[in-house]
Amino acid sequence: MRSTTLVIIPAYNEAATIGQVIKNIKRWCDADILVVNDGSTDGTSAAAREEKVAVIDLPCNLGIGGAMQTGYRYACQHGYEFAVQVDADGQHDPRFIEDLIHPLRAGKVDLVIGSRYIENRNYRGTLARRAGSWFFTFLLKLFTGQAIYDTTSGFRAINRQVLAEFARHYPPDYPEVEVIMQLLRRGYRIKEIPVVMYPRKGGHSSITMLKSVYYMFKVSLAMVIDCLR
Numbered sequence: 001m002r003s004t005t006l007v008i009i010p011a012y013n014e015a016a017t018i019g020q021v022i023k024n025i026k027r028w029c030d031a032d033i034l035v036v037n038d039g040s041t042d043g044t045s046a047a048a049r050e051e052k053v054a055v056i057d058l059p060c061n062l063g064i065g066g067a068m069q070t071g072y073r074y075a076c077q078h079g080y081e082f083a084v085q086v087d088a089d090g091q092h093d094p095r096f097i098e099d100l101i102h103p104l105r106a107g108k109v110d111l112v113i114g115s116r117y118i119e120n121r122n123y124r125g126t127l128a129r130r131a132g133s134w135f136f137t138f139l140l141k142l143f144t145g146q147a148i149y150d151t152t153s154g155f156r157a158i159n160r161q162v163l164a165e166f167a168r169h170y171p172p173d174y175p176e177v178e179v180i181m182q183l184l185r186r187g188y189r190i191k192e193i194p195v196v197m198y199p200r201k202g203g204h205s206s207i208t209m210l211k212s213v214y215y216m217f218k219v220s221l222a223m224v225i226d227c228l229r
Helices: 018-028 044-049 063-077 094-105 127-144 160-168 175-185 209-228
Strands: 005-011 032-037 054-057 082-085 111-115 156-158 190-194
Touching (some): 005 018, 005 044, 018 044, 018 094, 032 063, 044 054, 063 082, 063 160, 063 175, 082 160, 094 156, 127 175, 127 209, 156 160, 160 175, 175 209
Parallel strands (some): 005 032, 005 082, 032 054, 111 190
Antiparallel strands (some): 111 156
């Protein structure tokens, strides 16, 4: 019997970690798993297929937004009630997947974010990453009245209503903060829960210092434009 939950793993050159990530997810929950191979040039696709999960191979690298929207469209087409985003680099602890889904099943919220910052879980990201998260927390509070503390967390779960929204439209790059803003302003309910995250287990982050500056400028501008609509 097929699960009502789909775990979506966007993966770009994560051959070193994707297999173990899938094994860990299977160990802690019964959800179906989809790997969206975002134009990898290594053995990511083959490593994922060895674990007997669904794999979509994109013909080129679309970035996190394009990869996730592909997964959301797949989830809609196959009738899933919930979708969970999990990174392919081993940072997200799958023990918390059921904790993310529980408030959705109860009908209390529409999006649940796994947060590194609302409890002291010994997570220490870079100063630039933490400063960026605090900056976006300030902007969200200013524009929407609600404080979201781990704005850049990619460990999140959504219900069928948000899934349909994301399948239709999803920002192509750096979507995490932008979609929170859009959902809050449209009346969707968002909740953070404390989770444990780890340093990436392999591969290299695509976020450079230059990209970080572009990221903050681009997302801030998108938030201001959203307020003016």
